[in-house]
Amino acid sequence: MADNKMSTRDLRAFFHKVEALHGVTLGFAGNRVTAIIGPSGCGKSTLVRCLNRMHEVVPGAACTGQVLLDGEDIYAPAIDPVQVRRRVGMVFQKPTPFPTMSIEDNVAAGLKLNGIAVSRAERDRMVEESLRRAALWDEVKDRLKRPGASLSGGQQQRLCVARALAVEPEVLLMDEPCSALDPISTARIEELLLELKENFTIIIVTHNMQQAARCSDFTAFLYAGDLIEFGETKQIFTTPARRETEDYITGRFG
Amino acid sequence: MDNSLPQHTNRQYEEELRGLRSGLLKMGGVVERQIADAIESLVERNTGQARETLERDAEVNRMDTEMDERCIRLLALHQPAASDLRFITTGLKITTDLERIGDNAVNICERAIELNEEPQLKPYIDIPRMAEIAQTMVKDSLDAFMRDDTTLAQEVIERDDEVDRLNYQIYRELLSYMAEDPQTIPRATRILFVSKYLERIADHATNIAEMVVYMVKGSTIRHMEKKKA
Numbered sequence: 001m002a003d004n005k006m007s008t009r010d011l012r013a014f015f016h017k018v019e020a021l022h023g024v025t026l027g028f029a030g031n032r033v034t035a036i037i038g039p040s041g042c043g044k045s046t047l048v049r050c051l052n053r054m055h056e057v058v059p060g061a062a063c064t065g066q067v068l069l070d071g072e073d074i075y076a077p078a079i080d081p082v083q084v085r086r087r088v089g090m091v092f093q094k095p096t097p098f099p100t101m102s103i104e105d106n107v108a109a110g111l112k113l114n115g116i117a118v119s120r121a122e123r124d125r126m127v128e129e130s131l132r133r134a135a136l137w138d139e140v141k142d143r144l145k146r147p148g149a150s151l152s153g154g155q156q157q158r159l160c161v162a163r164a165l166a167v168e169p170e171v172l173l174m175d176e177p178c179s180a181l182d183p184i185s186t187a188r189i190e191e192l193l194l195e196l197k198e199n200f201t202i203i204i205v206t207h208n209m210q211q212a213a214r215c216s217d218f219t220a221f222l223y224a225g226d227l228i229e230f231g232e233t234k235q236i237f238t239t240p241a242r243r244e245t246e247d248y249i250t251g252r253f254g
Numbered sequence: 255m256d257n258s259l260p261q262h263t264n265r266q267y268e269e270e271l272r273g274l275r276s277g278l279l280k281m282g283g284v285v286e287r288q289i290a291d292a293i294e295s296l297v298e299r300n301t302g303q304a305r306e307t308l309e310r311d312a313e314v315n316r317m318d319t320e321m322d323e324r325c326i327r328l329l330a331l332h333q334p335a336a337s338d339l340r341f342i343t344t345g346l347k348i349t350t351d352l353e354r355i356g357d358n359a360v361n362i363c364e365r366a367i368e369l370n371e372e373p374q375l376k377p378y379i380d381i382p383r384m385a386e387i388a389q390t391m392v393k394d395s396l397d398a399f400m401r402d403d404t405t406l407a408q409e410v411i412e413r414d415d416e417v418d419r420l421n422y423q424i425y426r427e428l429l430s431y432m433a434e435d436p437q438t439i440p441r442a443t444r445i446l447f448v449s450k451y452l453e454r455i456a457d458h459a460t461n462i463a464e465m466v467v468y469m470v471k472g473s474t475i476r477h478m479e480k481k482k483a
Contacts, residue, residue: 210333237335239472249335251267252260 035216089169095156097148154185314356
């Protein structure tokens with residue numbers, strides 16, 4: 001596909017000698033939400049962690065094959081993994097704000113960690129813009145100096161989204177971003193996804209299939225380290241082509 | 255829902271899906287009998303039977319409500335996907351078609367009661383033939399539903415042409431009666447209505463057959479010029 005923001009080619013991931021992904025070739029369309037679904041242990045998280053070079057951080061972990069970002073292999077020798085992670089941001093399962101840091105410092109933390117020096121005014125502008133994009137600004141604008149941990153779980157998760165957005169990534173990886181959230185916070189994140197895709201390419205791992213069905217444009221079904229089926233979400237959820245996909249999304253014994 | 259698929263991990267869900275399937279088949283059985291009894295009451299000029307059949311429509315209506323509730327419950331509680339979703343939405347539509355067929359059987363009974371009060375206009379020949387085809391179409395469309403049989407569904411769809419042809423034939427015949435003797439108009443128009451009700455029953459059976467094709471293949475063949483499964 002010509003308009004893929006990211007793609008993988010024969011991506012294999014290993015933990016020591018165990019192969020967790022068996023050659024995944026997949027494209028992620030730009031300014032679209034792609035959901036990755038599959039049972040626990042199928043390699044969903046490993047796949048997204050390969051997309052911003054987080055996988056190799058785990059001792060004994062490695063991968064082969066290619067991961068292309070705008071056509072360029074992010075595993076090429078000349079590429080700085082820190083730069084990759086700035087362009088490909090990530091939000092995790094549980095909200096992970098820096099608990100003692102203030103709300104605004106949490107958002108600005110990425111700038112500091114990436115060695116981006118900005119003026120005070122510029123920093124304030126980026127904090128506000130990121131919080132607005134994460135649909136959190138109105139709730140926290142009067143208490144930016146309060147600690148990140150003072151927020152509710154759903155707010156904390158949106159704070160993490162704001163922090164990821166502050167460094168202006170191009171792709172946002174979300175690994176089960178709503179699994180620790182209540183239904184209202186979940187709905188807010190889902191609504192946020194639809195807004196964010198105007199400016200970002202989003203890849204979301206989820207166990208909640210209805211969430212994948214609601215929020216994503218494309219869905220990839222992974223099973224035991226293999227990509228079983230990839231297609232438009234509405235097709236996957238109404239008329240999947242593969243029997244394994246059918247069994248999984250309808251909740252049958254495999 | 256393909257019978258050959260493995261069972262759902264959630265047993266309750268599996269049971270509810272089975273319950274919907276058997277409930278729809280049972281409803282279909284009652285509706286088939288309603289058509290047969292309605293036509294018999296007309297042909298045999300049995301007003302008592304017509305009244306009994308009329309009253310049994312309440313049973314069809316009760317089943318319609320029950321099937322709707324089952325479908326809505328399944329949709330609300332289990333967020334079905336793929337073949338399950340197609341099965342349940344098909345069920346939701348089939349129950350409406352069956353209920354309408356039941357209503358058409360009631361209409362036939364009403365016309366039979368009126369016709370039985372006057373001397374018979376002519377022996378019924380095409381009406382029972384048409385009724386038999388329509389009734390078989392209903393039965394086969396439900397068999398196709400039960401067995402995921404798109405070939406049978408396609409046959410049902412094709413048989414609709416024969417019913418339309420008979421409907422037109424009856425119309426032309428009755429028109430000649432009415433032209434010859436205006437005294438026959440009240441009876442002839444009632445028979446014409448019966449013919450139209452049967453034609454509608456066949457249309458509902460066709461709808462069910464088309465939904466079976468959607469349920470099995472996921473492709474819509476309704477509202478197409480040339481219906482191909």
